[in-house]
Amino acid sequence: MTKREKIKQSLLAKVPRGAINQFLSRDKASISVLFLACIVGVLAGLVGSYFEIAVHFISETRTDWLKDEITNFVPLWFAAFVISAILAFIGYFLVHRFAPEASGSGIPEIEGAMDNMRPVRWWRVLPIKFFGGLGALGSGMVLGREGPTVQMGGNIGRMVTDIFRLKDDDSRHTLLASGAAGGLAAAFNAPLAGILFVVEEMRPQFRYSLISIKAVIISAISANIVFRYINGQSAVITMPQYHPPELSALWLFLLLGVLFGVFGVIFNKLITLAQDMFVAIHKNDTKRYLLTGTLLGGSFGILLLYVPELTGGGIGIIPDITNGGYSANILLVLFLGRVITTLLCFGSGAPGGIFAPMLALGTLFGYAFGLTFTALFPELNMAPGMFAIAGMGALFAATVRAPITGILLVIEMTNNYYLILPLIITCLGAVIVAQLLGGQPIYSQLLNRTLKNEKLRQQDLPQ
Structure with missing residues (x-):
């Protein structure tokens, strides 16, 4: 035995065998969590991709089907x-x-x-969110599929932990977060945004560790690979590719951020008011609730025929806006109209998200802003579409209070990497103004409202 081997053997002898076994066990557990995170990502990618395909099929074919098959019997x-x-x-x-x-x-x-304050009944939520969301979004209501995909992804994470009988609380928490990241990555074809959404927006709930970060990254990558395999690798939004604006024009992006910071605070408060309004209407009575929602959905069926710009999630109209088909006045009218329809649909409690509607609102106001100020300052040689892209990120940052996620999300969705500097300026301005005005992040606000209503409901139950 050489001198080096003797030293190594003596050092190993001083380490308790239990410590070695504990280290090896912990290492194996970490690898198993990462492997399960990959499974979660694949499943989240499959569910998210086919949910998009189903929503797209209903939304795109229903009007043509009505015109071709039904109009012979009843009015369109x-x-x-x-x-x-x-x-x-x-x-x-x-x-x-x-x-x-x-x-x-x-x-x-x-x-x-993630804070152990809400149950995860994946055996109920997964089918209900998929088919319920398909109905709500297919009706033409102003709702996004991204929030539902995130929730379904998180529920898939919990489903996997239950199937494999994971008892460790940190591992269960990690896979729940991984599923959420995979859901967003699949919804937007944006893996970086999926990762950052969990790390930044869910930072009060997310338990930071090396293993949890790795799991979130693996899930987002796996989900996005599945999405790209099914739907292709193109960006979700087809837009012109813009060059960086002149440095002398950056103050306009800051001004746009300030305006969105103010609007973001107002918008979040309006959402709560809309939810309270619908509760006052149906008073939690099942028949009134279903009647209200059914009439609302039917109304959007008519809107879908005659004013389609005011219906749907909004991702589809973004390319039309940025191709210059609308004047500034029309864009502002559509902006106000979609604010109202977004509040009506989301406030009603329909199973749908608000991601896509917010991006559409940001595009509408941002492009109108761009048309106005490019006419006032023609010497700056700017394209109005730059402000549309900045507006997407700014409204997201002001309402969700996650500027880095908003920046990366918009860049990945539009493939406009040259606009990162104006995006940073716009999103930062929006977040700072929203904070100064005392606004609360939209999802924290909604969670607090849910917990408050649940507490009141339990107090009203007979003892």
Whole structure:
């Protein structure tokens, strides 16, 4: 035995065998969590991809089908109302009857679950959110599929932990967060945004560790690979590619951020008011709740025929806006109209998110801002579409209070990497102004409201 081997053997002899076994056990546990995170990401990618395909199929084919097959028997507007009302009824009924936590975006529910304040009943939420969301979004209501995909991803994370019988609380928490990251990565074809959303927006709930960060990254990558395999690798939004603006024009992006910071605070308060308004209307009575939602959904069926710009999640109209098809006045009218329709749909408790509607609002106001100021300062040689992209990130940053996520999300969705500097300036300005005005992040606000209502409901129950 050489001298080096003797030294190594003596050092190993001083280390307790239990410590070695504990280290090896912990290392194996870490590897197993990462492997399960990969499974979670793959499943989240599959669910998110096929949820998008299903929503797209219903949204794109329903109007043509109505015109080709139904108009021979009944008026088109009546058929559109009935079909959308039925689709909306399916969404509202499934949520109200089987899984109330599947209403709305679902992201606050995941944040509450990460703090052990909300249950994760994946066996209910997964089918209800998928088919209920399909009904609500297919009716033409102004809702996004991204929040539902995040909630379904988180529930897939909990499903995997239950199937493999993981008892460790940190591992269960990690896979729940990983599922949320995978869901967002699949929804937007944006893996970096999926990772940052969990790390930044969910920072009060997320338990930072080397293993949890790795798991979130692996899940987001796996989900995005699945999404790209099914849907292709193109950016979600097809837009012109812009060059960086002149440095002398950057103050305009800061001004845009300030305006969105003010609007973001107002918008978050309006969402709560809209939710309270619908509660006052249906008073938690099942029949009134379903009737209200069904009539609302049917109304959007008619809107979908005659004013389609005011319906749907909004991702589809962003390329039309940035291609210059609207004047500044029309854009501002559409902006105000979509503010109202967004509040009506999201405030009603339908199973749908607010991500995409916010991006559409940011695009509308940002492009109108760009048209106005490019006309006032033609010497700066700017494209209005630059401000549309900045507006997307700014409204997201002001309402969600996650500027880095907003920056990366918009860059990945539009493939406009040259606009990173104006995006940073706009998003930072929006967040600072929103904080100075005392606004609360939208998902924290919604979670607090849910917890408060749940506490009041339990107090009203007979002892």
